[in-house]
Amino acid sequence: MAAAAEQARSKADDADLFEVALRLGDSALILGQQLSGWTSHGPTVELDIALQNHALDLIGQARLFLDYAGRLEGKGRDEDKLAYFRQAGEFRNCLLAEQPNGDFAQTMLRQLFYATYARALYAGMEAEGEGELAEIAAKAEREMAYHVRHAGEWVVRLGDGTKESHKRCQTGLAALWPYVHELFMADEIDQRLIAAGILPAFEDVKVEWMTSVSSVLERATLAIPEDDWMPSGGRQGQHTERLSYILGEMQSIARSDPEAKW
Amino acid sequence: MQSMEAGSQGDLDAFDRHVGADGKVEPQDWMPAAYAKTLVRQISQHAHSEIIGMQPEGNWISRAPSLRRKVILMAKVQDEAGHGLYLYSAAETLGVSRDELEQQLLDGTAKYSSIFNYPTLTWADVGAIGWLVDGAAIVNQIPICRCSYGPYARAMVRICKEESFHQRQGFELMMALSKGTDAQKRMAQDALNRWWWPSVMMFGPPDGESVHSMQNMAWRIKLFSNDELRQKFIDMTVKQAEALGLTIPDPDLRFDEASGHWQVGEIDWDEFWSVVKGHGPCNRQRLAHRRDAHEAGAWVREAAVAFAAKERARSARKAA
Ligand SMILES: [Fe+2]
Numbered sequence: 001m002a003a004a005a006e007q008a009r010s011k012a013d014d015a016d017l018f019e020v021a022l023r024l025g026d027s028a029l030i031l032g033q034q035l036s037g038w039t040s041h042g043p044t045v046e047l048d049i050a051l052q053n054h055a056l057d058l059i060g061q062a063r064l065f066l067d068y069a070g071r072l073e074g075k076g077r078d079e080d081k082l083a084y085f086r087q088a089g090e091f092r093n094c095l096l097a098e099q100p101n102g103d104f105a106q107t108m109l110r111q112l113f114y115a116t117y118a119r120a121l122y123a124g125m126e127a128e129g130e131g132e133l134a135e136i137a138a139k140a141e142r143e144m145a146y147h148v149r150h151a152g153e154w155v156v157r158l159g160d161g162t163k164e165s166h167k168r169c170q171t172g173l174a175a176l177w178p179y180v181h182e183l184f185m186a187d188e189i190d191q192r193l194i195a196a197g198i199l200p201a202f203e204d205v206k207v208e209w210m211t212s213v214s215s216v217l218e219r220a221t222l223a224i225p226e227d228d229w230m231p232s233g234g235r236q237g238q239h240t241e242r243l244s245y246i247l248g249e250m251q252s253i254a255r256s257d258p259e260a261k262w
Numbered sequence: 263m264q265s266m267e268a269g270s271q272g273d274l275d276a277f278d279r280h281v282g283a284d285g286k287v288e289p290q291d292w293m294p295a296a297y298a299k300t301l302v303r304q305i306s307q308h309a310h311s312e313i314i315g316m317q318p319e320g321n322w323i324s325r326a327p328s329l330r331r332k333v334i335l336m337a338k339v340q341d342e343a344g345h346g347l348y349l350y351s352a353a354e355t356l357g358v359s360r361d362e363l364e365q366q367l368l369d370g371t372a373k374y375s376s377i378f379n380y381p382t383l384t385w386a387d388v389g390a391i392g393w394l395v396d397g398a399a400i401v402n403q404i405p406i407c408r409c410s411y412g413p414y415a416r417a418m419v420r421i422c423k424e425e426s427f428h429q430r431q432g433f434e435l436m437m438a439l440s441k442g443t444d445a446q447k448r449m450a451q452d453a454l455n456r457w458w459w460p461s462v463m464m465f466g467p468p469d470g471e472s473v474h475s476m477q478n479m480a481w482r483i484k485l486f487s488n489d490e491l492r493q494k495f496i497d498m499t500v501k502q503a504e505a506l507g508l509t510i511p512d513p514d515l516r517f518d519e520a521s522g523h524w525q526v527g528e529i530d531w532d533e534f535w536s537v538v539k540g541h542g543p544c545n546r547q548r549l550a551h552r553r554d555a556h557e558a559g560a561w562v563r564e565a566a567v568a569f570a571a572k573e574r575a576r577s578a579r580k581a582a
């Protein structure tokens with residue numbers, strides 16, 4: 001196992017692996033942070049608990065990815081140093097993760113889009129890759145499969161529920177759809193990791209995503225918006241205005257005393 | 263419900279004997295209407311406390327200063343929501359609906375524990391609540407695991423296990439702060455200063471003034487008096503504060519050699535009653551928050567009902 005892991009790593013540059021671990025860890029962290037904002041605000045106690053479960057899974061995944069990234073980097077940064085002591089421009093999360101919760105429809109759509117992407121990506125990483133990153137992906141894949149089911153059921157229920165819930169879904173869909181495209185844009189780092197067999201081909205992830213999401217949207221009687229705006233850059237550190245607010249809140253206590261242990 | 267039927271004096275005597283001999287009562291058994299009514303009130307107040315109790319601690323989830331603390335806190339608040347659900351189910355075995363009970367919370371006619379009407383002002387309050395409030399809850403609730411009403415007793419066994427976990431985590435958080443920087447130590451002491459007396463008051467008014475106590479003790483819904491439970495909590499917590507190196511904010515606190523117990527100074531019952539009456543710092547905020555969440559979620563609940571009806575119609579068409 002250790003030898004196989006070494007081999008997998010030797011095929012890819014540590015700097016590239018660090019970058020991909022940050023991208024995955026930051027997306028999970030920012031999405032989990034936002035989802036946790038639903039606590040005590042859920043439409044029912046049961047949904048409150050379900051959303052907290054999703055948030056717990058995501059922050060758990062973020063910890064694994066960031067811890068791995070920190071060890072790979074070898075500069076003594078642990079999960080907390082990475083989560084609490086980087087500026088917005090140093091975050092590598094996808095733009096979808098930093099989109100606001102909005103109403104429950106928008107939150108469920110965001111969750112469906114992200115979870116379907118992450119599940120397909122992790123499944124590919126697990127199948128092709130070796131070593132620690134593939135192990136984290138395998139664990140996360142099982143969790144995301146559940147998020148896909150749960151969010152999918154709710155999108156169908158809300159899309160095909162009442163007039164109001166349908167309208168809210170369609171509004172949420174219009175707000176989020178532009179941020180989907182970035183998930184499938186491979187930059188040079190991604191391409192090197194795809195070539196090394198660490199990441200699956202993004203076209204394959206996209207096909208799987210489109211198949212799965214379209215079937216949910218169809219059952220939900222929702223229409224994919226006609227929109228050619230495709231903002232991107234989050235995974236390279238170019239974010240929306242919103243991220244610095246999310247971080248401002250999340251990092252406030254930790255930054256009040258960088259030496260303190262909590 | 264059989265409990266709704268008026269029983270004879272014979273039924274009542276038999277019930278009292280059964281319960282007095284430590285017998286359990288199950289939902290299908292005959293029970294005096296007043297017994298069922300008292301249980302509904304007590305169990306639903308407890309359920310509401312769990313649900314409202316999510317707010318003060320939920321307040322710090324977004325700012326938890328490490329990812330480990332963040333997931334611990336999220337899981338704890340999630341546990342409290344789960345406790346609310348078990349307790350609503352236990353109350354439902356007595357013939358009331360959860361909707362009815364939730365409505366009482368929303369319209370302000372139901373009570374919940376006054377402790378949650380105090381604000382969480384710093385991160386240390388998360389530790390203080392786990393340590394003191396969950397600590398007090400355990401002292402209150404462990405005896406209820408042996409109470410006469412089966413569904414309540416069983417719900418409480420599960421809940422107590424989780425509460426003691428919360429208490430240990432809270433204590434551990436306080437320990438980290440009190441071993442930390444000067445600012446962290448001050449934060450921990452300040453949290454203890456603000457949460458101590460409200461926690462001591464969590465056991466309710468002194469025995470002399472407690473309205474329901476005698477009958478509830480006879481029915482084994484309550485197994486110890488408010489003052490007995492309070493004393494137990496005080497003895498336990500004074501030692502823990504010492505281990506943390508924190509000072510209980512009570513100049514009159516002293517160890518009484520004769521009784522072997524710690525004695526606290528005078529408790530400000532005027533404050534207690536004022537918070538019960540709705541004049542605590544957060545009564546209005548907590549209730550408004552619950553109402554907002556309920557109203558904001560109405561369209562989601564309606565959509566779920568509408569979708570379920572459509573699905574039923576679709577499967578009926580398929581079957582036809
Ligand atoms: Fe609880």
Ligand SMILES: [Fe+2]
Pocket residue numbers: 342396424425428
């Ligand atoms: Fe608790």
